[in-house]
Amino acid sequence: MIAATARADAGAFAYRLLRLDPQAVIRLRPLAGGRAQLWAMLPFKVLATRTVATDLTADTTVAAADLLARLDDPQLPPPTRRDAQWRWPLPPARVPVVERLPVDDVVGLARAAEATLRTAAAEGVGARPVGERVLRDALLDHVAVVVTAPDGQSAQVPQRLVQGLVRMNFHGSGRDGMVTVRASAAWTGLSGEYGSVWLAGTSPLRLS
Known part of the structure; x- marks a missing residue:
């Protein structure tokens, strides 16, 4: 299913996803x-x-754990197809580039958000305790950066995209x-050295 030369890359994808x-x-x-x-x-x-x-x-959908097992042992039979479990649309093949950001800046945004979450979970917000899930959802929805292209188009990049890119180690x-x-x-995406993350349905593009 996966070429021998690509097993390490596919394995890294499946391993980080399963975590x-x-x-x-x-x-x-x-x-x-x-x-x-x-x-x-x-x-x-x-x-x-x-x-x-x-x-x-x-076009095939399989359990991530099943795929990883077969990358480790290609002699195993093909994994069971789970096509019905895929329920999400995909972005179009070509989405315009708005801007490019230094990797270190993006990683810094992710680490700052994680530190904020730990502090808020331990100390509360405004001296009031707040549930970790509420904190996490609010943090993921927070706009981490707004970028603007030379032609005036701008896009909001929420923290959930930053976290997805860094946690999957796509940034390189x-x-x-x-x-x-x-x-x-309809789509916002971040692309790094090893892969991309996409968020749908946000209508982030506007003209300044």
Whole structure:
């Protein structure tokens, strides 16, 4: 299913996904040229995707745990298909680039948010205790950065996209690397060295 040369990349995707959601499924969507996109819905309510080499010809959804097991042992039989468990639309193939951000800045935003969550959970907000789930949801909805392209188009990037990119390790490790912000009327995405995360239904694009 997954080419031998791509097992490490696919394994990293499945492993990090399972750390966030042990019940997650992965959609394998074939592309031209012997490649396929791996897609998954993260607990942050954003889609994550990475492209790998494969000889797969059919659009297939499987349990992330089943895929990881077969990457470790290719002699196992093919995983059970779980196509009915995939319920999310995908972004279009081409979404305009709005801006590029330094990797270090994006990682800094993620770490600052995590520190804020720990402090608020321990000390409360305004000296009042607040449930961790309420804090987490509020933090994920917080606009981490607003970017504006030279033509005046701007997009709001919520913290849930930042967390998704960093927790899946899509940002890469290069000090001089960049994260690309893409946006349309219906989708906002962050793309790093190893993959992308997407948020639907936010209508983030506006004209300044």
